[in-house]
Amino acid sequence: MPASPPQGPPPTSLPTPHIQVDRLELYYGSVPAVRGVSFDVLPGEQLTLLGPSGCGKTTTLRAIAGLEQPTAGEIRIDGIPVYSSARGINIRAEKRGLSMVFQSYAIWPHMTVFENVAYGLRVRGAGAAEITERVHHALDLVQMRSFAARRAAQLSGGQQQRVALARAFVFSPSVLLFDEPLSNLDAKLRADMRIELRALQHRLGITSVYVTHDLEEALAMSDRIVVMRDGLIAQTGTPDEIYRLPNSAFVADFVGSANLIHGRHRADLDVDGLIALETSAGQIVYGMAYGRPVGTELCVSVRTIHLQMSKDPPHAVQNVWHVRVEQTVFQGDFTQVHLDWGTQRLIARGAAVEALASGQEVYITVEPRHVVVLEG
């Protein structure tokens, strides 16, 4: 047996976090916006704060930026506190060395595109030659070089977005903050910008915190996602973890579409590491706990995409039910099928080509690994 471990920080291969948010609280008067939130952002990482409106994600971002003064907690950048309620520290936004892309773009209407982008460089006292070179380089990266002499009023929403982006990274800030930057664009443009933003972020290698209420955006663009609800963190994880293994009914429902099934734990039926749940209608559902505690009352989540439908009985022996189709809703790329499953309705996604009629009887099945036991 080895000697007792040495005192001090445990040896770790993880790099030091670039941004640390520690038990952050922010009240507007007596109304809580953020009620104690902690998370780290690693260097070069793209972290997304995801949640419905009013969950405190934008307030958290603005607190990191220095545009809102928190009520309590601490925020450190490169290990140095920029806000600390305990130590009475609150460094002004302009001194924090961050940069931000605003939801409204905030393009200054009285300046040209060039002047907008050059602003941060001028603030830092850069020379004329350097300004020209760096602004042109930044505008090249967002494909707006040919618009340099235009005024903001003459730009479309997508173009303004690109200028706002160039303006935010031109002076090489250590961190980029994004406040729902794509929410004012139309769906098609948003999808394109998503890919461009991700590519640009990789090229610049810049640490960024991104706020959105759009699930697809969060899944597509993030290294890690923090799901927020009512001023608290609901779950933190990679996009894959958040999607595959939601920890609560809220996350399961907010991140994609899921069927939630409640029931009693039948420990006597547990087999091969699978957890057995019995619904009030007597159906037995096998799922997996992924190391989470298993109580007597259970709730599991099944993604609509993981419910397999077939006219013939499937080969599986667990989680197979014979059900009636209540209704089908054609959605283009897929068909949403409502199934009558005893006491509750299940929703499945079928390929658009499968012709299913209301009243028809089908078999459904789901692999136990896709039946995720939720916490609490």
Add this chain to the structure above:
Amino acid sequence: MRSEKSTISVQTMAGYGVAAVAAVLVLYPMFFLLQASLDVGDPQARPPTAYGFDNFNGIFQYPQILLNTLTVSVAATVMALVFGFIMAWILTRTNVPGRDLFEQLMAVPYYLTPLLGALAWSLLGSPESGFINQIWRALGGSNHLIDINTAYGIAWVMALFEGSVAFVMIAAVMKSMDPSLEEASQIIGASRLRTMLRVTLPLVLPGVLGAAIFVFAEMLGSFAAALVLGLPSRYYVITTAMYQMVQQYPPKVQIAAAMGVSLFAVMFFMLFLYRRIVMAGSYVTITGKAFRPRVTDVGKLRYVFFGICLLYLFAAVGLPLATLLYASLQKIAVAFPAAGNWTLENFRIAVTMNAVRSALTNSLLLGLGTATLGVVLMGLLAWLIYRSPLRGRGLIEYVVMFPQAVPRLVFAFGLMWAWVVFPIPIYGTLWLLLIAYLTVFLPLGVRTIAGVMLQIDKSLEECAQMCGASWAFRIRTVTIPLLVPGLIAAWLLLFIASIRELGASILLMGPHSKVITPSIVESWFGTSSELTAALAVIQTLVVAIAMIVLVTVTRRVGARPVE
């Protein structure tokens, strides 16, 4: 960084400093007005030797004046509403030719002021020498066709002026009404008439009611037209009676103060009512979306409507201006001038006569001073009220908007009474006028600047901050450049308002600090109507130039002046 805290407190202290200045400007004279109204002791002694409510009872010794005020106000309000409603309906809901141009021209009567209207209509409609009555007699009529020196004459002139206010208010409601509300009614199968009665009218009603109360309140405090048209026939309303009581010897200051306080109380209540109605009726305008109002094709009737629009603008703008210009170019103003009657002499006198020249110079100086100081003071106040985290900024807004509910003459009365006892002798100097202007124009300036300030999205300033710009750098490179058009507009509006000010100036100017508008009134009663016309034309010209600059500036930035 602990320095953050100290900068905040400097900002806070500066904020409270500016707010305190505004509070002193507004509340100091109000205090003296109230004191005078409650003073029942020896009129010569100050401070008062006894207090009581006798002065308020004294008002009822003049039932005729109260009745006159009510008659003029009701008549003018009804007429103004009719003008405003008809014009609003024609210009927003029918396909009358030249709609857009007419809509812009509808603001012009407001800028012409009741004084000019009264002077011109007096030249046109006084029973003996009025041009219209001269023509009437030349055509074989006897006596006179119209008499402008009556309650209805005063109401007519005021209604032409206030009609433009009523129009703006009613048209705004009609425009902001979603046409789908009416279409929904028709789709369900309601007839046009039923739709009109059950949907359109209830939606427009709060706007019309609001306009009625607003115009009535303004009428109660109106002064210029009643003075010019009422004085010759000894027809007094409450404001002109107050003026008489202060000017006569011995002055009846206390009872005039009681009248002023009562008038203020009534107007304050009316404006309170107006705000309540506008807020309660806000379901009409709540979306703030610009709808394209449903325009009805009225066929050949559109030419009739065209004529109506033309007629209103002719009576309110064209005819008065032409009359004044015409009279200013004659030796003796008559309807049918002989060849030798034309002259430029009036203008020569106007610009060479010492009294007039100094009045003009004083007015220009005051206009420049008021506008420049006003933009700084009111800009700071607007920022404090609408953009700063200062505690108690709602209260500051109330104080700043307070002068709106007080007729200028009443306010000037308080100022006069206040600054007479002020240790620094500024009574009778231009300084007192400057203070008065800065006070009475607080609502105008703050609202104009706030309008532009609120259009500037907060994130524009925050973004500069995120780019690393310090407070001073942000203000210089982002805030001020974005505000400049609004500040210029406010400057010009304050300048114009100062040049045209009558109600406050007439009580406060001293023999060596005359200004132009009261001089025009003095000239009207003291010298010739031709010279008066020339003065009015010169004043109009100065205002018109400022107006043109204003419109050019505001059009370039797409903002609208607020008044």
